[in-house]
Amino acid sequence: MDNAKLTLEEIEQQLTDIKNKESELQRMLIARREEQKAEVAEQIRDLIAEHGYKIAEILPLIENKRKRGGSPVRAESGERQYTRYIDPQNPDNVYVRGVLPGWMKTQMTEQGYDPASKADREAFKANYLQSVRG
Incomplete structure (x- = not known):
């Protein structure tokens, strides 16, 4: 095809065709990539x-x-492993984490520990409770 003899309308039509073909190829490329993925x-x-x-x-x-x-x-939330602290005098008394249970506060006070002090809580757990992992 001799491009020098094309009319303005023919050139515009060819450009439109090329753009349409490019758009079609782009859509095909995207579809094929999705299939491959x-x-x-x-x-x-x-x-x-x-x-x-x-x-x-x-x-x-x-x-x-x-x-x-x-x-x-x-670990998923249901699979988390926290240390459990068990009262050796009463195995039904178990502390895992969070707010201190009443039995633990009472025992801490009886042993001379301050339940409000983190250091005292840690010392009480280490000295008086049995720790069980997970």
């Missing part, structure tokens, strides 16, 4: 399952951007 995701799911893991166990390792400290796999 879905295929890759399926392959990853299969690979994780093949090795006996759950996606939730592996995903934080892939997404983890922090370089310092902490565990790469974050």
Whole structure:
């Protein structure tokens, strides 16, 4: 085709056709990329399952951007492990964390500890209570 002999309208039409074709190719490219992402995701799911893991166990390792400290796999709220403190004189008396129970305040006062003092609370837990992890 001899471009020098094209009319203004023909040139404009060709430009419109090229832009339309480019838009169509862009849509096709995006669609194909989405298809490939879905295929890759399926392959990853299969690979994780093949090795006996759950996606939730592996995903934080892939997404983890922090370089310092902490565990790469974050425990879910129901899986957190807190130290439990058990009264050796009465195993039904258990303190996990948070507000001090009445039995603990009473025993601390009887032993000469101040329940309002963090240092006294820590000393009481270390000296008089049995600690059990998780």
